[in-house]
Amino acid sequence: MALASSLCSSYVGFNARFSNSNFDPNRFKCKSSNFPPLLQDDANSKLLPLTPNKLKNTNSSLLVGFSTSTLAFVGLGLCICSSASASALNPLPPPCHSLQLQEEQVVKNSSAEEKDEKLEADFEAWKSKSFALSVPLSIVALQGSIPPSWPKEFIVSQSRRLKFQTKFLPTLEDIFSNLCMPFTKPKGNIGPASTVAADIVTLGDSWLSLAITKAIIEPITAAEHQDWFKELGHKWKVYLRRNLNGDIDPQGQIWAAPYRWGTIVIAYKKTKFQKHNLPPIQDWADLWRPELAGRIAMVNSPREVIGAVLKYMGASYNTTDLDLQVAGGRDAVQQNLTLLARQVRLFDSMHYLRAFSVGDVWVAVGWSSDVLPVVKRMSNVAVIVPKSGASLWADLWVIPAASRLETNRIGGRVRGPSPLIHQWVEFCLQAARALPFNQGVIPGASPSAMESVPFKSPEELTKGRPKLDTNLVAGVPPPEILERCEFLEPLPDRTLSDYQRLIDNIPKSEASFMRIIEHISSVIRTLRLKFS
Template sequence: MALAASLCSSSCICFHTQLPYSNSNRYKTSSVNLPLRLNLHDNAPSSNKNSLLLSISASTFVFVGLGLCICSSASAFTPLPRHFQKVDSSSTATLQEEDDEKSDAAFEIWKSKSYALTVPLSMVALQGSIPPSWSKDFISSQSRRLKLQTKFRPTLEDIFTQLCLPFTQAKAKVNIGPASPAAADILTLGDSWLPLAIKKAVIEPITAAEHQDWFKDLSRKWKVYLRRNLNGDIDPQGQIWAAPYRWGTMVIAYKKTKFQKKNLPPMQDWADLWRPELAGRISMVNSPREVVGAVLKYMGASYNTTDIDLQIAGGRNAVLQNLELLARQVKFFDSASYLRAFSVGDVWVAVGWSSDVLPVAKRMSNVAVVVPKSGASLWADLWGGCLCNWLVYWN
C-alpha cells in the first residue's frame, strides 16, 4: 500500500492510499483527508530561526511524501512488457511431417519382427491313449506359438483321484504341482467316471459345443449320451460335458499255441473264464465295472442291471459267490501290467480293453482276440475341462 502526504491550502495533510481493484493486479488511488494543522505562527514568542526550521521541516515532509506517491503509482500502473515470438508455420509443418515419417518407420520395423509369445496348453492323458502323430498333427494345425504340455497317468482312476484332490482336502492347504490333473486345462476322463465328475463339480461343460464341427459329426447316440444334468444323468435338455476321442469294447485275448498244446477249446464267451483248467492262467483289468459286469454276463444278466435282488436269480449272494470263484481263477487284477504278464507268458488269457489288447496282440504271434458272444461293455475315453485348476498352490 503506497502512502503519500501533501500540503493542502486548508492547512490539512491529505494522505493518499493505493487500494487494489478486485479481480485485478492494478491499483487505484483513494484520498483520505485528515485534519492536521501546522501552526506556522505560534502565539508564543519564538525566534526567526525556529520559524525557518519549522518551515523547512514541513516542506521536506511534503516533498518526501510526494516522491513516495509518485514511485508507488508508477510501479503499480506500469504494465509488464509482453514478449511475442513469431512462429513460422512452414517450419512447424515440416517438423510434423518428419515426426510422422519417423513414427511410420518405427511401426514398420515393429511389424516385421517376430516375438516369442507362447500359448501354453496343459493336458493330462491316459498312458498310451495318444499316439505321437496325434500331438504332431494338432500342433501343426495350430499356431507355432502353441506350447503343448502333456503328462500321462497309468490309469483312469489315478486321473480321477488326483482331479478330486483339491475338493477332498478342502480344509487343508493342498500342494499340487503343474503336472497334476487338477492343474490341467484339459484331461482324459473315462465315460464311467463322467457322471461322478459332474456330480462332484470337478469339470465344467463345454461352451457352445452344439455349434462346433466335432459335435455336428457325431451320431445321434453320442449326442444323447453326452448330454447330462447336474447329477450326471443322461438328460436331453442337459449340457455337453465332454468330447469323445476314442472308444472300444471289452475283449478276451488268449495264446493259441498254449491252448492247442493242452488240447483246450478256444475262448468264446465269459463262461470260459470259470473253466477249472484256466485257474491261475488269467490276468484282468482292475475295474469294478468290468469285473462285476463279467460276473453278471456269466449269470445271464445285463451289464446295466439296476436291481440285483429282483433281476438275478439268487440275488446278491449268488453274485458274490460267482465273484469269489472268478477271483480264484484270475492270477491278478492289474490295469497297468495285466498285458505285460500275458506277453512274457506268465498267463495264457488276458481280459481287458480293446485299445490295450489289440496293439499288443498285433506284435505277438499266435494270439487270438475275441469279443464274448453274449455281449460286452462299450467304453469311451473323453476330453473334459478341469474346473479346479485355479485352486493350484505352488510350492
C-alpha cells in the same frame, strides 16, 4: 493486325477505282429541288454555290469517308463475332480458388494412401512378432493315448502364435488324483504346471460321474453348437450329457468330448489250447470251463468282474436291480460269481498281463488299450470280443474347474479355459486323426468308428508286421457284436451296496485270493466314499 491491314487495302483499292470512274454528280440531284448544292468557303465563311469541279471533289471525299466508316464498322463487328465464337469454343479457365481446392484434395488423397500403406506395413510387422496374438493351450493326457504326431500337427494348423504345452501321466487314476488334490488339500502345491491348471485333461469315462459330483471339472460351454459335437453319433451324445449328479440326463450339460474308445477283450494262447485240444474261446461262458480253472488272469475292477457274470447270465452291465432284472436274482449272481472266482488265478489290473506273458496263465481278460500292445509282441495269441457283447471304455477330454480356486499361482487359467479348446477337440476328431488307430499304432478307435463301417488298413501298410488273430477290425468289434456292447453307466448307491455284499460273500479259501478280494472291496468303497 490482320484486320487492320485488310481495311487499309480495301480503302486504297476503292479510292483508285472511284477516281478513275465517270461519275456524274448531277445524276443524283433531286429533281424537285431548284437549288444547287452549297459549299462553305473557309476564307470568307460564306456559303458559295458549288461548281462542277468542286462538287466532284466534294462527292469523292464524302464517298471515301463513308466507305471507310462502313468498312471500319463491319470490321469491328467481325472482331466482336470472332471473339464471341472463340469464347464459346474455349471453356473459361477455372477460378483461382477452385484450382487451389483441387490441389489440396490431391494432397489429402496422397497423404491418406501413404498413411494406409504405413498402417498395413506396421500391422504386418506386428503380426510377425512371436508374442503377437499368442494364445496358450495346455493339456494333460494319458501316456500313450494320443499319437505323438498330434501335437506337432496341431501347432502347424494353428500357426506359430499358439503356445502349446503338453504333459503326460502314466495312469488315469494319477490324473484323477491330481485333479482332486487342490480341492481336498487347499494348501497343496498348486502352480502353472499343476494338472488342475491345464486347459483340458484326459479322464476315463468310468471317472466322469464322480468328477461331476465332486465339481472338479466344469461343463464344456456351447458344445451343442460346435461341429465336433454335431457330428458325433447318437450313442455318444446320450452318454456325454449328464446332470449335476453325474447321471445320464437328456436335459443335462455336455461334460466331456471323446477321442478314443475300445472294449474289454479276452486274449488266450493258441499254442496251449491246441496242445490240450481245447476249443477256442468265443464268449463269456468259456471262462467257466473246468479245464481253465486257475489259468485265467483278470482286471480287478468290480464293474468288470460282476459285469462279466451278468453278461454270462444274459443280463446287462448296467443292471440296477439284481432280483428283478436277472434270472434267478441275487442268489444266482452270487453263485456264478463264486464259480468265476475259483477259475481266476489273479485279479490284478497292474500285473495280469505280466502273468499272461510269462505263461503263468493261458487267458487274460482286460481292456483292449492294455492287451493289444502286449500281445502284438507275442506269437500264437488270439484276441476276441465275446459274442454276447462286452463293456466299452472311452478316454475323454474334460475341463478342470480351476476357476473355483482362489489363487493367483496358476496364471490366466483362473479366468477360464483357453479359447482353443474346441479347435483341439475338433482336430482330434477329424477323419485324418483316425489313421493311427486304424493302423494299430495306437490301441483303440476313433469316436467316428462307433457308428460307421470299420476301416481296414491296406495290406501295404501292414506288410511285414505279425498278423494278429482277432475279430477286431481296426480296433472295432464286428457290427453284430458291437450292438451288444455297453458303456458302463453310473449305478445308484443301493446297487453298489449289492455289489459289496456279493464280494463279501465269496468264500475266501486262500490268503492270496483273500488279498485280491479285499482290494476289490476297497475299490468299491472308494467309488462310494472317496472325497465325500
